[in-house]
Amino acid sequence: MPGHFTFDSSTTVRAEGGAQGAAKLLRTLLAPATGLPLPTSTTGTVVIVLDPYLRGLGTEGYGLTIAPNAVLLRAARPAGLLNGVQTIRQLLPAEALSPRPVAGVPWRMPCGQITDVPRYRWRGAMLDVARHFQPVSFLRRFTDLLALHKMNTLHLHLTDDQGWRMPVSAYPRLTEVGGVRSRTLLGPADSDQYDDTPHAGAYTAGQLRGLVAYAAERGVTVVPEIEMPGHARAALAAYPELGNVPGRQLDVWTRWGVCENVLGVHDGVLEFCRTVLGEVMDVFPSPYVHIGGDECPATEWESSPVALRRTAELGLAAPKALHGWFLGRIGAFLLAAGRRPLCWAEDSGALPPDFTVMPWRDTEHGLAAARRGHDVVMAPYRSTYLDYPQSDDPGEPLGQQGVVDLPAAHRGGAPTGWEPESAARVLGTQGQLWSEFIRTPEEIEYLAFPRLAALADRAWNPASEWSTDFLPALRVHETRLTALGVAHRATPPRRGVPVPGTTPH
Known part of the structure; x- marks a missing residue:
């Protein structure tokens, strides 16, 4: 016309x-x-x-x-x-x-x-505000950027070993103590250098409710994540009785990686988790509630009399099996409240059947979960972890070891070659912005774009072809990112590539 x-x-x-x-x-x-x-x-x-x-x-x-x-x-x-x-x-x-x-x-x-019409109903981005706190004003801007790309989910990683950002009126020390880290590691996880500057921050319930409403007006659902039973050291620093060693006082963790300090398995811990999640559900009406669930060492359970007794009472083969039991109890609580439990999947092992899973290590783990009947949100780190450098250029910001380049991000939005029954279990995909090395909004935007545009494109239309569909459209789309003042890695010009007036989703 x-x-x-x-x-x-x-x-x-x-x-x-x-x-x-x-x-x-x-x-x-x-x-x-x-x-x-x-x-x-x-x-x-x-x-x-x-x-x-x-x-x-x-x-x-x-x-x-x-x-x-x-x-x-x-x-x-x-x-x-x-x-x-x-x-x-x-x-x-x-x-x-x-x-x-x-x-x-x-x-x-x-x-x-x-x-x-979009192919997938879950098109999102996970933002880790636990390790490095971000102001609500940026969360609103990031929501606007998601909506522009027709992404409909903002997954907020609110708690971890290094910080607790979600207010819980029944447990005020979670933010008063757990929201303050004494210093921050500089460099990779095996570094011994710190900035020796306290890092603190927590949201109010009003701020989070306002964000939820703001996002809903733009078609974006905010999905909260409260980590358990691992990645919980900030909670243990605030309330030592939640742990496995009586009388022990821990600090909020100042290292990166997987911490062996995890929640205990006594009744008081389960009541704590139910109370916390009850307040979370009051703030976030999302149908899904993410409870983390991965990277939970069983070391402390193996030496805890309470955990060993619980293992025996339940007839479990070993304390590490308490992980599945714990997730099952919490999942049942969420289901009874009308919500759907969501967790990370780091291997192809069995999880409680009612969980929706985010496989992050390997695409094959997603296929295994789908074949077991789980709904799946694809999050393989080789293509969706946007905290990895975008190239091996020496000028790239510090990140995890390895590269997730733009073509990898575009490939990673949708699995291929799955049988129809398993493919039907895929709800969609999302990009991950873990913040060990990301401190500022500008750094978040630079790492997110244009790779998040690539993920959005494939999540809306998995048939999108890299060189003839996405890349030419991206060259037009970059003018929009510039108009918005979005820090992003520029795509080098390519001769002979037509530039249609279309845009990635």
Whole structure:
């Protein structure tokens, strides 16, 4: 369809069938750069319609028709309309994404017709705010960046050995003590150098509730993660009675890696976990609650009289089997509360059957979990761990040993070659930003982009081809990242590659 539609001072918006949220988002996102009010009108030139009979579009699909004198955005569910709003932003000049007024730009987009439905329903990013705390203002900005790429999940890693960031009114020392690390390791896990500067930070329940609401307005669900029974030293520093050695006082861990100090298995620990998760669920309405679950050494259980007694009472073969028992008890509590338990899977061993799993070591572990009947969110570190350097260039920021380059990130969004029954268990994929070596928002953005755009592209459309689909689109998309002020690794220009006016999701 030839021609363009132009947003100008005469453009009005009509929202039908409960589409007011999408209309509000459109105004909110376009106002900073364009200054256009886009008022409501019964004869609007931009019509946004929520129509539940458009079942073929599913939960998140949308239809967008652009003519020279009108725009029609339709979807069966609100999430689809929100995705369509992001496409309108992408079709406008890149300056439309600027946070400041831009003059002299015609706010026009090409005419055409789009029907767009995502392949996967989980398209997300995990942000580790436990090891290095990030302000709520950045979490909102990061949410906006996810929404622009039509990613629908922000997974917040709120607790770990090195810090506890989630407020729990029943256990105030979790943030008062567990939220403060005396110093931070410099360099890799085997380093012996520290900055000797305390690192602290914790959110309020109000801040987190505000983030949840902000994200929901943009079609993003915030999934909380509270680590257990391992990666729990910050909790043990705050409440020593949760551990396996009576009377022992630990500090919040200042090293990286896997700590052998884990939660005990006595009844008081289970009550603690239920209370904490109860408050978490009050703040986060997400259908999923992540409880970590991996990298849990059994060393302390093997010498704990309480753990040995529990092992014998349950008829378990060895104390390490308490791990599955512990997860099962916590999972049952979440299920009874109407939530779905989620955990990391570091091997192909059995987990409680009702868990959704995130296999991170190997794609084959994901296949094994799917064959056992688990729903799976793919998170293999070789393609989704964005804290790894993007190249072996000596100027890259310090990270884990190895490289996850842009092609690897694009390949990693979707498994291939699985039998249909197992492939149907894949909910989607997400990128991981662990923060041992990431301190600032600028560092997060640089490591996330453009690799997160590559993951988003494959999570929406696994058939996207690297050289003919994604890479040419990325060269256009980089102008948007620049307009937003996003620190990112630039993609070198390639001769002879056409640059269509499309964008990665």
